[in-house]
Amino acid sequence: MMEVVPENAPEHCPGTQSEDAGKASACAGCPNQTICASGQIKEPDPDIAKIAECLSHVKHKILVFSGKGGVGKSTVTANLGFSLSSNPEQEVGILDIDICGPSMPRIMGVMNEQVHSSGYGWSPIYVEDNLSIMSPGFLLSSPKDAVIWRGAKKNGLIKQFLRDVDWGELDYLLIDTPPGTSDEHLSIVNFLSKAGIDGAVIVTTPQEVALLDVRKEINFCKKLNLPIIGIIENMSKLVCPKCQHTSIIFPPTAKGVDGMAREMQVPYLGDIPLDPLVGKCGDNGKSLPHTFPTSPSAIAYKNITEKVQKFCLNNVAPTSEDTIN
Ligand code: SF4
Structure with missing residues (x-):
């Protein structure tokens, strides 16, 4: 079972499931010490x-x-799903756990x-015969409704989605x-600790301010021993349709996304251009890879999807030779 390490735990946390939880020297001063030591x-x-x-019955979870x-x-996420499902032999599902901002039904x-x-x-x-989706957006009476939930209630819905959806x-x-x-990330990793997770894909834009948070995300994955399939650089450049x-809309002021990934x-995994066709498809609920298959962004999605599949099928991380330029 995966050791669960809370986000606010110190660096040498032994894991909340370990015998030493709450008692190890690393636990001194940790805000979770009382609950960990209680054994609850x-x-x-x-x-x-x-x-x-x-x-x-789900082979790969990403x-x-x-x-x-x-x-x-x-x-x-939506276009990776569309891209994966363009192979009619493959069954694909998308689970939206962005409880407070579920945009997947519209996209x-x-x-x-x-x-x-x-x-x-x-x-x-079912969006297509081999592409299905579950989202908290389906539980709202109107798309304008706000979900004002926190903590246990959000985690309860995530658990219910994982436990009670009949994906086939x-x-x-x-x-x-x-x-x-946040809490939801820790919860999903914990809830899937027995089911298994192939790995995480991290999406970012190229600005340094976004990369700062990507570094935190990478460290979060490393702390949880969650394999990182790779980084996707989104809206990297504008290709005139x-x-x-x-x-280049956001020229790198430091190493850029690929440099940060190397470091x-x-x-x-590659870059996806800022493409008006992506926005058009998202607003109209259409599949970009199916509607504009020869667009630079659809080709970028295809290449990235192949690398994600390669990772899942062979458990092999993409190499630098796979990089899209
Ligand atoms: S008290 Fe110890 S086991 Fe619990 S979260 Fe903190 S460091 Fe980890």
């Missing part, structure tokens, strides 16, 4: 086994992270759908998480 969190959560059972909001994480063109339940659990909404047989489940490294001229020894 050592009791295995019975739902973790139920989640593993529910997801036993978390999609971003350090900051507004970097296009949900759009990237995928299923905004007015409602979740139905059967004897097997909640049925996901899936090749890939992409899990779109909220920005940052008419003349195909490329303009932190994580794979760089």
